[in-house]
Amino acid sequence: MEPLDRQVGFVLEADRLKTVLRQSTLTDRSRRENSAEHSWHLALMALVLAEHAPPGTDLGKVMAMLVLHDLVEIDAGDLFQYAAQPQQARQAATERAAADRLFPILPPPQAASLRALWDEFEERATAEAKFARALDRLQPMLINMVTEGGTWAAHDVTADQVLARVALIEDGSPSLGAYARDMIDSALDRGILAPPGGEPPTGPR
Amino acid sequence: MEPLDRQVGFVLEADRLKTVLRQSTLTDRSRRENSAEHSWHLALMALVLAEHAPPGTDLGKVMAMLVLHDLVEIDAGDLFQYAAQPQQARQAATERAAADRLFPILPPPQAASLRALWDEFEERATAEAKFARALDRLQPMLINMVTEGGTWAAHDVTADQVLARVALIEDGSPSLGAYARDMIDSALDRGILAPPGGEPPTGPR
Numbered sequence: 001m002e003p004l005d006r007q008v009g010f011v012l013e014a015d016r017l018k019t020v021l022r023q024s025t026l027t028d029r030s031r032r033e034n035s036a037e038h039s040w041h042l043a044l045m046a047l048v049l050a051e052h053a054p055p056g057t058d059l060g061k062v063m064a065m066l067v068l069h070d071l072v073e074i075d076a077g078d079l080f081q082y083a084a085q086p087q088q089a090r091q092a093a094t095e096r097a098a099a100d101r102l103f104p105i106l107p108p109p110q111a112a113s114l115r116a117l118w119d120e121f122e123e124r125a126t127a128e129a130k131f132a133r134a135l136d137r138l139q140p141m142l143i144n145m146v147t148e149g150g151t152w153a154a155h156d157v158t159a160d161q162v163l164a165r166v167a168l169i170e171d172g173s174p175s176l177g178a179y180a181r182d183m184i185d186s187a188l189d190r191g192i193l194a195p196p197g198g199e200p201p202t203g204p205r
Numbered sequence: 206m207e208p209l210d211r212q213v214g215f216v217l218e219a220d221r222l223k224t225v226l227r228q229s230t231l232t233d234r235s236r237r238e239n240s241a242e243h244s245w246h247l248a249l250m251a252l253v254l255a256e257h258a259p260p261g262t263d264l265g266k267v268m269a270m271l272v273l274h275d276l277v278e279i280d281a282g283d284l285f286q287y288a289a290q291p292q293q294a295r296q297a298a299t300e301r302a303a304a305d306r307l308f309p310i311l312p313p314p315q316a317a318s319l320r321a322l323w324d325e326f327e328e329r330a331t332a333e334a335k336f337a338r339a340l341d342r343l344q345p346m347l348i349n350m351v352t353e354g355g356t357w358a359a360h361d362v363t364a365d366q367v368l369a370r371v372a373l374i375e376d377g378s379p380s381l382g383a384y385a386r387d388m389i390d391s392a393l394d395r396g397i398l399a400p401p402g403g404e405p406p407t408g409p410r
Contacts, residue, residue: 004254004257004380004384007253007254008347008384010253011246011249011250011253011254011344011347012232012347012348012351014246014249015231015232015233015246015348016232016233017242017245018231018238018242018246019231019233019235026220026223026224027217027220027221028220028221028224030224033223034242036241036242036245036246037222037223037239037241037242037245039245040222040241040242040244040245040248040272041216041219041220041223041241043245043248043268043272044216044219044272044273045216047269047272047273047319048212048215048216048311048315048319049209049212049216052209058265059265059269060263060264060265060268063248063265063268063269063272064252064264064268067245067248067249067252067268068249068252106253110253114252114253139216142213142216142217143217143220146217175209179209179213
């Protein structure tokens with residue numbers, strides 16, 4: 001098959017990401033968010049929040065990673081970030097198998113280079129991967145703040161669990177990490193996030 | 206308001222693009238595509254089809270334009286690309302008004318720089334804008350090819366109308382333009398696109 005035919009085949013296979021649903025809703029709460037539009041939202045955030053990345057971060061690479069990072073969910077589905085550890089481990093294995101299937105749809109040299117970008121995001125060792133991952137953690141928090149607690153409320157997530165995720169945001173962007181900490185304080189104050197210890201939230205006020 | 210608060214305000218406002226429906230469906234025909242997931246699909250195409258852009262094209266800029274280009278549809282809605290000229294002119298004015306409202310949500314220097322990127326896409330004068338626009342024209346054709354004619358069939362679009370759009374694709378990428386021409390030939394051959402002159406298509410075979 002011609003390289004361009006393989007590339008078009010990959011683009012059409014990728015369309016299926018639009019049918020993968022996440023736990024988060026849209027800000028208007030009309031329906032659940034899908035992983036394709038979520039990926040767009042993250043790429044937009046990379047552009048808008050670029051100044052919060054460490055100096056020298058390659059923004060084009062961040063956007064490329066964000067556009068690719070959830071493609072494996074075509075086979076693996078989306079797993080809620082607060083799922084139990086054994087489930088997370090199974091998910092990681094399923095996602096690697098999905099990457100093994102999806103990237104080779106592309107012509108060989110490109111299959112390897114885009115797979116390397118996906119691996120880089122997963123390994124979270126470079127500034128670009130850390131910043132991209134920080135945005136992936138921040139976006140659902142922003143949605144929860146304008147949907148009366150959103151997935152926190154729906155899944156009985158407590159502030160200590162959310163705070164544990166803030167380390168990942170700080171690691172990619174100290175200023176966005178500080179912003180996330182302030183949001184958690186505000187969410188506790190507004191009663192849309194349960195305090196550590198698992199007492200139920202006081203409810204929106 | 207702090208710059209970061211304004212940036213977050215913009216990111217949350219942008220969420221509404223997920224509710225703007227286009228004429229195209231998903232490849233599985235389960236529902237209509239929205240403009241946010243369409244924008245993601247285009248950014249992915251930019252990455253996958255990058256070698257079909259003229260040498261020296263700044264891929265990061267192409268992706269940034271594609272992520273931003275449809276935001277104005279939050280106010281203006283999506284207009285089918287084959288709508289009549291007076292409607293297209295009204296749409297262009299509504300989209301400019303939307304850009305005037307949306308970009309100033311951002312802190313001033315950034316509002317101007319991202320608005321400039323949006324203007325650049327609209328003016329289609331640079332290699333980046335031409336390539337981005339080519340992808341925006343190519344994507345619905347790819348979907349139509351795997352959905353028995355899709356929007357061509359649904360809106361009685363004829364091959365001469367589609368061919369007129371191929372000039373825009375060729376202008377951004379000669380190789381993708383040639384690919385689009387081959388697709389049109391194949392669509393005519395398969396009877397999923399009506400021939401010039403407005404005779405109805407022969408129907409899928």
